[in-house]
Amino acid sequence: MSPRAGRRSGVLELAILGLLQESPMHGYELRKRLTGVLGAFHSISYGSLYPALKDLTARGWLSEEPGDDTQSSGRSKVVYHLTADGKEHFQQLLSEAGPDAWDDERFGVRLAFFGRTDQSVRLRVLEGRRSRLEERLDTLRASLQRGRERMDTYTLELQQHGLDSVEREVRWLDELIATERSHPTDSDAPNGRSVTKVTGTGTVPTARRT
Amino acid sequence: MSPRAGRRSGVLELAILGLLQESPMHGYELRKRLTGVLGAFHSISYGSLYPALKDLTARGWLSEEPGDDTQSSGRSKVVYHLTADGKEHFQQLLSEAGPDAWDDERFGVRLAFFGRTDQSVRLRVLEGRRSRLEERLDTLRASLQRGRERMDTYTLELQQHGLDSVEREVRWLDELIATERSHPTDSDAPNGRSVTKVTGTGTVPTARRT
DNA sequence: GCCTACATGTAAATAGTTACATGATTGA
DNA sequence: TCAATCATGTAACTATTTACATGTAGGC
Numbered sequence: 001m002s003p004r005a006g007r008r009s010g011v012l013e014l015a016i017l018g019l020l021q022e023s024p025m026h027g028y029e030l031r032k033r034l035t036g037v038l039g040a041f042h043s044i045s046y047g048s049l050y051p052a053l054k055d056l057t058a059r060g061w062l063s064e065e066p067g068d069d070t071q072s073s074g075r076s077k078v079v080y081h082l083t084a085d086g087k088e089h090f091q092q093l094l095s096e097a098g099p100d101a102w103d104d105e106r107f108g109v110r111l112a113f114f115g116r117t118d119q120s121v122r123l124r125v126l127e128g129r130r131s132r133l134e135e136r137l138d139t140l141r142a143s144l145q146r147g148r149e150r151m152d153t154y155t156l157e158l159q160q161h162g163l164d165s166v167e168r169e170v171r172w173l174d175e176l177i178a179t180e181r182s183h184p185t186d187s188d189a190p191n192g193r194s195v196t197k198v199t200g201t202g203t204v205p206t207a208r209r210t
Numbered sequence: 211m212s213p214r215a216g217r218r219s220g221v222l223e224l225a226i227l228g229l230l231q232e233s234p235m236h237g238y239e240l241r242k243r244l245t246g247v248l249g250a251f252h253s254i255s256y257g258s259l260y261p262a263l264k265d266l267t268a269r270g271w272l273s274e275e276p277g278d279d280t281q282s283s284g285r286s287k288v289v290y291h292l293t294a295d296g297k298e299h300f301q302q303l304l305s306e307a308g309p310d311a312w313d314d315e316r317f318g319v320r321l322a323f324f325g326r327t328d329q330s331v332r333l334r335v336l337e338g339r340r341s342r343l344e345e346r347l348d349t350l351r352a353s354l355q356r357g358r359e360r361m362d363t364y365t366l367e368l369q370q371h372g373l374d375s376v377e378r379e380v381r382w383l384d385e386l387i388a389t390e391r392s393h394p395t396d397s398d399a400p401n402g403r404s405v406t407k408v409t410g411t412g413t414v415p416t417a418r419r420t
Numbered sequence: 421g422c423c424t425a426c427a428t429g430t431a432a433a434t435a436g437t438t439a440c441a442t443g444a445t446t447g448a
Numbered sequence: 449t450c451a452a453t454c455a456t457g458t459a460a461c462t463a464t465t466t467a468c469a470t471g472t473a474g475g476c
Contacts, residue, residue, distance in 0.1 A: 010435050028455050039372070040353045041346065048436055050457055077455070114364040136251065143250045154324040161382050162249070165375060172371050220463055238427050258464055260429055287427070426473075434465075445454070 011105050012044060012052050017061065017090040018113040020082040024065070027053055027078065037112045038105070053080055061086030095121045102132035119185040123177065130173045136166050221315050222254065222262050227271065227300040228323040230292040234275070237263055237288065247322045248315070263290060271296030305331045312342035329395040333387065340383045346376050 015037050019030060027050055035043045056062045057080070065079045082090070094110060094117055107129045114122055140163045147156065225247050229240060237259055245253045266272045267290070275289045292300070304320060304327055317339045324332055350373045357366065 012435080026455075027457090028453095036353075040349050040369075045437060046455090046457075047438070047459095052436095054457095108368060111364050111368050115362040139250050143246075152325040154321050157386065158318060158321050159250075161379070165378070168375070168378075169371070176367065222463080236427075237429095255465055256427090256429070257431095257466070262463095264429095422476090424473100424475090427471085428469105429471105430467105430469080432466085432468100435463095437460100437462075439458105439460085441458080442456085443454105444456105446452085448449100448451095 011038070011109055012048060013056065014090075014093055014106065015044075015109050015112075016049075016052060016056060017082060017086060017093065018109065018116075020062065020080055021087065021090055021113075021116060024079050024081040026080065030080070037109055039108055042105075056086070061089050091121075095124055097124075097128055102129045119180060123180055126173055126177050126180065130170060130177070133166050133170050133173070137163070137170070140166065221248070221319055222258060223266065224300075224303055224316065225254075225319050225322075226259075226262060226266060227292060227296060227303065228319065228326075230272065230290055231297065231300055231323075231326060234289050234291045236290065240290070247319060249318055252315075266296070271299050301331075305334055307334075307338055312339045329390060333390055336383055336387050336390065340380060340387070343376055343380050343383070347373070347380070350376065 015034055016030065019025065019033050019037065025033070027046070030053075031044060031046065031049050034049070038044065053062065057064055061083055062080045063083050065081060094113070100106065107125070110117075110125050114125075117125075140159060144156070144159055144163065147159070151159075225244055226240065229235065229243050229247065235243070237256070240263075241254060241256065241259050244259070248254065263272065267274055271293055272290045273293050275291060304323070310316065317335070320327075320335050324335075327335075350369060354366070354369055354373065357369070361369075
């Protein structure tokens with residue numbers, strides 16, 4: 001009965017904090033960039049975004065800056081900044097391993113911010129996702145074994161296709177993990193600066209087509 | 211402010227009607243079978259199921275049969291049946307093409323009931339899913355083109371993997387569609403009986419491993 | 421007598437969406 | 449000057465989950 005007090009722990013929080021870590025923005029701009037981070041479809045709506053910004057501000061992770069205006073006389077544009085607490089919270093979110101932490105969407109968002117993430121955290125994320133997928137494989141294989149005769153051809157087809165897809169993703173993750181391990185980054189040492197410089201080239205193999 | 215009047219149009223409705231079409235059941239049993247239909251993970255909770263059953267009953271698609279009890283003296287087991295209206299509604303749901311009709315979950319559930327679906331509807335569903343995926347491909351390819359230099363290696367990797375996955379699913383669908391076309395079923399004629407007999411073997415190729 | 425599985429439900433929270441409402445700024 | 453796009457928000461709804469509450473039936 002108190003709907004305006006949300007605990008807020010979805011993808012949105014992660015994505016907003018991640019984008020604001022790169023640079024301060026106002027809501028409208030944030031929303032456009034969000035579409036990119038969240039995977040080309042699945043645009044977030046203003047009806048989710050603005051309440052979320054208010055909420056994150058109330059929790060001390062963002063601060064509103066009313067008029068950053070240096071050029072135009074306009075008003076009402078609210079620029080959001082990540083606070084120190086917000087930065088810390090974001091780093092914690094990136095590395096933490098809640099039960100829903102490894103679903104498709106959250107993993108995608110985490111990966112989108114890898115350019116600004118410590119290599120140790122990157123490895124933890126990749127391995128967390130991988131072990132989540134291994135569990136899925138176990139379930140799927142068991143289900144296929146049990147269902148060999150009991151299920152109709154269509155269900156069997158669907159499950160087999162699903163199994164193949166998950167297996168492909170595991171192989172893909174293995175490559176990413178191997179690449180991370182073969183190019184260890186120095187800047188991961190406990191030197192206070194928790195953000196790795198972006199090398200931008202060569203650290204991850206370009207996807208190859210079959 | 212009137213939360214107890216839901217319009218109800220999610221996967222659940224489709225899955226419940228589909229299972230009850232096969233045979234009447236009570237909630238507890240339904241829930242176990244639902245887990246199978248919905249894809250091995252993603253069990254539905256009683257907190258969703260029972261209200262949904264009440265709702266579908268109120269809408270005239272299900273009827274409650276209080277004591278089917280022939281053996282034990284126990285009570286309180288409520289067996290749900292699909293009504294004639296419910297049957298009709300289910301067939302309509304299967305073939306209709308709403309905007310969310312082709313997402314992963316809904317497509318999976320539709321496919322799970324293919325054994326009891328007309329071939330013409332099967333083809334419509336497969337082709338609907340296919341064209342949905344084609345749209346995705348366009349978006350993804352455009353995004354990859356634009357982002358060649360702008361995106362970091364990780365995001366590029368993720369998008370490329372996503373693109374590959376969707377391409378694989380399109381090829382998979384193409385095979386299913388081709389198989390349907392090369393084995394036309396007679397029982398699709400307007401003969402009043404809207405359910406195709408299950409052949410159970412050979413109509414769809416067994417998945418092959420790469 | 422007690423534990424497990426069977427069986428049914430409700431209240432509140434979660435994580436959003438859609439539709440609506442409003443107004444400022446900019447370029448053709 | 450008028451449409452498009454920029455910009456911010458609210459109310460109501462959707463679909464679902466989690467935690468809770470309650471009780472029955474059968475085996476050991």
